[in-house]
Amino acid sequence: MGTDLAVRYVEIALNLPIDKTFSYSVPDDLLTHLETLTGCRVEVNFRNRKTVGYIINTAVERPEGDYEIKKILRVLDEKPLFGNPETDLAEWIARRYFCSIGEVLGTMLPGGKKESTPPALFSDEDEYSADIQLSDEQEFALEAVLDESRSAVYLYGITGSGKTEVYLRAAASVLEKGEGVIYLVPEISLTHQIVKEARRRFGKTVSVWHSKITPSQRLAEWRRIRTGEARMVIGARSAVFAPLSKTGLIIIDEEHEGSYKSGSSPRYHARQVAFYRSARDKGRLIMGSATPSVEAVQLMQEGKLRELRLTRRLAGGSPPEIQIINMAGQKGTISRELTAELKSTLGMKRQAILFLNRRGYSYFFHCKSCGYEMKCRNCSVSLTFHKNRNRMLCHYCGYQSDPVQVCPECGSLDVGYSGYGTEGIEDEIKTLFPESSVERIDTDTVSRKGSMEQILNRFHKGETDILLGTQMVAKGLNFPGVRLVGIVMADTTLLLPDFRSAERTFSLLTQVAGRAGRFHPDGRVLIQTFHPQASAVYLAAQNDPEEFYRRELETRRMLKFPPASRLIRILFRGKDRHKVTRAAEDFSTAILRDLPNGLELLGPGEAPLSVISGNFRMHMILRGSDVKAMHSILLFYSRKLDPPGGTYREIDADPVSLL
Numbered sequence: 001m002g003t004d005l006a007v008r009y010v011e012i013a014l015n016l017p018i019d020k021t022f023s024y025s026v027p028d029d030l031l032t033h034l035e036t037l038t039g040c041r042v043e044v045n046f047r048n049r050k051t052v053g054y055i056i057n058t059a060v061e062r063p064e065g066d067y068e069i070k071k072i073l074r075v076l077d078e079k080p081l082f083g084n085p086e087t088d089l090a091e092w093i094a095r096r097y098f099c100s101i102g103e104v105l106g107t108m109l110p111g112g113k114k115e116s117t118p119p120a121l122f123s124d125e126d127e128y129s130a131d132i133q134l135s136d137e138q139e140f141a142l143e144a145v146l147d148e149s150r151s152a153v154y155l156y157g158i159t160g161s162g163k164t165e166v167y168l169r170a171a172a173s174v175l176e177k178g179e180g181v182i183y184l185v186p187e188i189s190l191t192h193q194i195v196k197e198a199r200r201r202f203g204k205t206v207s208v209w210h211s212k213i214t215p216s217q218r219l220a221e222w223r224r225i226r227t228g229e230a231r232m233v234i235g236a237r238s239a240v241f242a243p244l245s246k247t248g249l250i251i252i253d254e255e256h257e258g259s260y261k262s263g264s265s266p267r268y269h270a271r272q273v274a275f276y277r278s279a280r281d282k283g284r285l286i287m288g289s290a291t292p293s294v295e296a297v298q299l300m301q302e303g304k305l306r307e308l309r310l311t312r313r314l315a316g317g318s319p320p321e322i323q324i325i326n327m328a329g330q331k332g333t334i335s336r337e338l339t340a341e342l343k344s345t346l347g348m349k350r351q352a353i354l355f356l357n358r359r360g361y362s363y364f365f366h367c368k369s370c371g372y373e374m375k376c377r378n379c380s381v382s383l384t385f386h387k388n389r390n391r392m393l394c395h396y397c398g399y400q401s402d403p404v405q406v407c408p409e410c411g412s413l414d415v416g417y418s419g420y421g422t423e424g425i426e427d428e429i430k431t432l433f434p435e436s437s438v439e440r441i442d443t444d445t446v447s448r449k450g451s452m453e454q455i456l457n458r459f460h461k462g463e464t465d466i467l468l469g470t471q472m473v474a475k476g477l478n479f480p481g482v483r484l485v486g487i488v489m490a491d492t493t494l495l496l497p498d499f500r501s502a503e504r505t506f507s508l509l510t511q512v513a514g515r516a517g518r519f520h521p522d523g524r525v526l527i528q529t530f531h532p533q534a535s536a537v538y539l540a541a542q543n544d545p546e547e548f549y550r551r552e553l554e555t556r557r558m559l560k561f562p563p564a565s566r567l568i569r570i571l572f573r574g575k576d577r578h579k580v581t582r583a584a585e586d587f588s589t590a591i592l593r594d595l596p597n598g599l600e601l602l603g604p605g606e607a608p609l610s611v612i613s614g615n616f617r618m619h620m621i622l623r624g625s626d627v628k629a630m631h632s633i634l635l636f637y638s639r640k641l642d643p644p645g646g647t648y649r650e651i652d653a654d655p656v657s658l659l
């Protein structure tokens with residue numbers, strides 16, 4: 001190289017919330033050994049700091065403008081990591097979710113510098129049943145996925161109805177044509193069976209993006225996909241970015257799961273990205289769940305998503321009988337009814353799963369005289385008592401304090417801990433059933449590497465009688481010995497001040513209940529609640545999703561919440577309450593001045609979690625049905641108005657949580 005036409009300038013995106021790209025020049029010594037620069041990562045100086053940047057364009061001529069152009073320091077890749085399809089996707093996401101291209105590329109691309117091979121995940125000793133004959137419903141669904149209309153399809157079917165088998169057959173057909181497949185799952189650590197099965201069927205072309213993969217291993221996998229050596233990618237949310245050259249099929253298992261939406265910038269939803277990618281690449285899209293999101297239900301009703309029903313359990317077993325237990329007037333946290341069922345289950349030498357969506361010993365410290373609740377000093381949430389450490393803990397910021405015996409507010413001695421937590425339930429169960437073995441799964445017990453697998457293994461082998469856990473036990477686990485599933489408190493998600501709380505409760509209860517009765521005809525499910533009349537609770541118990549969705553859609557229409565509208569949430573946070581309030585008010589005043597017809601601005605007001613880690617939080621919600629208009633006004637004002645020093649602004653398009 002070194003000719004007159006050599007690339008001398010590069011356009012670089014930085015992983016910073018700055019809505020701009022930057023020009024740098026290429027020093028002569030770097031020109032000589034590089035074929036292509038676009039798509040490589042580089043190290044540059046930016047605001048006196050070394051930063052990684054992504055080359056999204058190159059030029060021979062100096063860009064216009066009279067500013068100083070700095071040299072890049074180092075090129076980190078020998079070969080490009082990304083090309084036009086990735087840049088195009090990053091641009092789309094940046095626009096759609098109000099962030100910079102560099103922030104998207106930073107999330108999309110592997111961070112490793114040297115490639116290394118991923119560890120072997122599983123041994124191949126597992127036997128597998130001979131190839132199964134698809135049921136009529138599965139056959140029909142598979143044809144619909146693969147037919148020429150290429151419409152997005154939804155496999156709506158209960159746990160065990162054979163959705164996975166349809167996904168894998170569709171994948172096989174697409175791989176055979178030489179195209180790529182992305183298989184999204186909510187949490188890769190809970191999907192060993194799928195990964196194993198995919199490896200067995202498709203071999204080395206499968207690339208698994210699990211959370212324990214190191215950056216260098218991820219880099220190696222990324223390269224394997226780019227070269228076409230791997231054409232099927234299984235992973236959580238970010239696998240939707242896999243750099244397949246032709247994406248023939250995207251599968252989204254458990255479509256309703258909240259983990260498909262990113263909680264930090266870029267705040268993308270994998271489902272929306274999948275829609276975009278499959279439309280762009282003329283690929284196919286298949287989603288599935290026993291409890292579709294309310295948005296998906298609406299799309300099915302409108303005919304924008306092709307609804308395919310799988311109504312029968314193929315591996316045998318019948319839906320369990322579900323009983324609601326009203327906790328009003330019951331002593332303790334385990335009702336008489338649940339105690340009796342546990343007793344008979346253990347008597348039959350069978351197993352039970354107890355499910356509770358909250359870790360810790362009990363929910364909060366509570367003064368029975370004045371109602372004082374012990375809250376976190378930095379956050380507006382109650383502290384949770386952790387008995388094994390004898391500490392009160394904040395689950396948001398990690399703040400700790402000593403438990404108290406006297407009310408700090410009124411001095412009363414009549415104080416106690418009320419509410420429910422996995423640790424507290426474990427104690428109560430051990431007292432009630434001293435002879436039985438109990439194990440607990442939550443983020444407290446599984447933080448040690450491999451401990452979750454061990455606990456699950458022991459339970460699988462029948463060494464444990466009762467497994468107790470947070471939602472981790474609700475997903476994707478199949479245990480042949482389980483007879484009883486107890487939902488210790490259905491209300492933990494129900495009472496959150498969020499328009500999706502009923503939907504979440506319904507799907508959680510339905511999914512947890514699906515764990516029982518899958519293998520045995522006498523499966524039992526008990527749901528403990530203080531709100532037996534809440535439709536999310538009793539319609540889950542009656543196994544009546546149609547009625548639940550009908551009512552929920554009606555409520556959303558009445559209250560103008562999605563899918564009856566679109567929302568964009570704008571949140572301001574900072575240490576100084578006054579400044580944050582001002583920033584939010586200034587922003588809303590500006591927007592209100594030329595708010596187009598048909599759009600509404602709700603707020604500003606305190607966010608339901610009004611303080612997190614000492615940061616005061618104010619939010620407002622832009623609502624309407626014209627997404628384009630919503631985007632353009634927000635884009636205009638977010639560029640025009642920078643949040644004042646010490647305050648931060650987050651814009652969340654189609655938020656899944658408003659807390």
Ligand code: ADP
Nearest residue numbers: 132133134135159160161162163164165314315
């Ligand atoms: P889902 O993904 O809907 O929960 P799976 O695909 O995991 O359901 O299927 C549940 C069980 O039924 C699995 O053990 C699977 O091997 C079995 N299965 C799937 N399809 C068939 C079929 N056509 N005939 C018999 N068993 C099947």
Ligand code: ZN
Nearest residue numbers: 367370407410
């Ligand atoms: Zn008190």
Ligand code: ZN
Nearest residue numbers: 376379394397
């Ligand atoms: Zn806190």
